[in-house]
Amino acid sequence: MNGSTRSLYPTGQIDYISAVAAIRWLLRYKELTLLSTSKTTETRPLDKFLLAIARNQDKQAFAELFNATATRLKAFAMQCGATPTEAEELLQECMLTVWRKAHTFNPKTGSAITWMYTIVRNKRIDFARKGRFETVQSDDLWPEETGKELEQEVSGDLEGEVVRMMLETLPEEQRQIVFKVYFEGKSHSEIAGDLDLPLGTIKSRLRLAMKKLDTLAKEQMSWLIIILMMNF
Amino acid sequence: MANYHPNDELLMQFSAGLLPNALGVMLACHLQQCSRCREKARRYEQLGGEILANAAPVDVSPAALDSLLARLDQPAVAEETTAPVQGPEDIPRPLRRFVPAGFDELAWSGMTKSIKEYEIKIEDPNYTAKFYRIAAGKELPEHTHRGNEFTLVMEGSFSDKAGDYHAGDFILADTTTVHQPRASECGDCICFAVMDAPLKMTGFFGRMLNPFMR
Numbered sequence: 001m002n003g004s005t006r007s008l009y010p011t012g013q014i015d016y017i018s019a020v021a022a023i024r025w026l027l028r029y030k031e032l033t034l035l036s037t038s039k040t041t042e043t044r045p046l047d048k049f050l051l052a053i054a055r056n057q058d059k060q061a062f063a064e065l066f067n068a069t070a071t072r073l074k075a076f077a078m079q080c081g082a083t084p085t086e087a088e089e090l091l092q093e094c095m096l097t098v099w100r101k102a103h104t105f106n107p108k109t110g111s112a113i114t115w116m117y118t119i120v121r122n123k124r125i126d127f128a129r130k131g132r133f134e135t136v137q138s139d140d141l142w143p144e145e146t147g148k149e150l151e152q153e154v155s156g157d158l159e160g161e162v163v164r165m166m167l168e169t170l171p172e173e174q175r176q177i178v179f180k181v182y183f184e185g186k187s188h189s190e191i192a193g194d195l196d197l198p199l200g201t202i203k204s205r206l207r208l209a210m211k212k213l214d215t216l217a218k219e220q221m222s223w224l225i226i227i228l229m230m231n232f
Numbered sequence: 233m234a235n236y237h238p239n240d241e242l243l244m245q246f247s248a249g250l251l252p253n254a255l256g257v258m259l260a261c262h263l264q265q266c267s268r269c270r271e272k273a274r275r276y277e278q279l280g281g282e283i284l285a286n287a288a289p290v291d292v293s294p295a296a297l298d299s300l301l302a303r304l305d306q307p308a309v310a311e312e313t314t315a316p317v318q319g320p321e322d323i324p325r326p327l328r329r330f331v332p333a334g335f336d337e338l339a340w341s342g343m344t345k346s347i348k349e350y351e352i353k354i355e356d357p358n359y360t361a362k363f364y365r366i367a368a369g370k371e372l373p374e375h376t377h378r379g380n381e382f383t384l385v386m387e388g389s390f391s392d393k394a395g396d397y398h399a400g401d402f403i404l405a406d407t408t409t410v411h412q413p414r415a416s417e418c419g420d421c422i423c424f425a426v427m428d429a430p431l432k433m434t435g436f437f438g439r440m441l442n443p444f445m446r
Contacts, residue, residue, distance in 0.1 A: 059301060066297050071289030078290055088293055095300050110274065114281030121249040121280065128252075135355045136252050140326045141260045163278040167286070182248045182283045188241075203241075210240045217275060 046112035054102040079183040162216045174209040234266045234400035247276030254354045254361040254426045260326035265400035346370035364423045371414035379428040381405045388421035
């Protein structure tokens, strides 16, 4: 059986990672069915802060969200090549946007940190092209989605588990390249130059990392289907 | 539902914010119509979220929070409250800033009677962007490409020897592709094309056309 004709049942190719994934999944699924959705979101502190900001313009929650994330947002900006001053400025703009757009955050479609990541990514793009109408703005690329439509097609935070596990188990040589893509915004050939490796090596390592993510996600779907079938 | 999709590398680069250009606009247009790629792109955003969560913390200026708190009650600056770009219904949202009218009102320029083009002015050092309109049942001269050419079918459909392409399909042609796309008999085919080098026509008719093409 090869990857493209994978059956719904993940027979044969279950390794340690997918077994762990299945167990975590099973627990998570139980939790979801036993508790109401609102209760599960209460268990994720960053979500809680964002929802409090959206509902009540809660400045205390905003301060706590700032304290929990600012050092990492700044670190991210600096690893993307911003000077400390620019990183502080980007941080200010990002957090203001968080305050103003908190109502667009939907905990069912993803984690708070992913939502904040999209904000810093978009700010970084728009920073570079302020006031130039003819260039692409982040709103062109990622129009605000309507929450309801999105909910219907997303398994939401459950996928967060898969991504986390993938990063944890990725060989260092692959992880290094994934980080360079996200942090430094470098093209594959620039990364090849940086690491003094052939372009083909960079591409194949990145492809392996992406394949792993894809495989984990597919396996997770298979397990979900099995669990659902066992329950009904 | 699209049958031809951008590859994972492009989707990852898109989610990492590395395609803030004509190609990014094209991916955004494809994603609007393709739930499969939306799901993948979202997964790569989650990867970005994880990477952000794992960044080694850097100390923030002690005044940062207070200065933010003081700004929370100020009204948003104009650029943030700007309504989404309004535009013709048949132009996908990511393209509206760059296309002044619907497909039927655009100032198409004719390469021939049956093939027309419209240059999309997206400021981008690496790519040029165009719409092609191939009249129903007509075909482009056989050609290859000097570089990569990305095509997104907007309306109608076309086929070449490798397949049939319908609205939403995303196709990459490169220097190894020699093809002669033909629009379906059912109606004009409109494509959004982004290319990193001008077309190079190979057939006799193509060579005649070439000097007029940029």
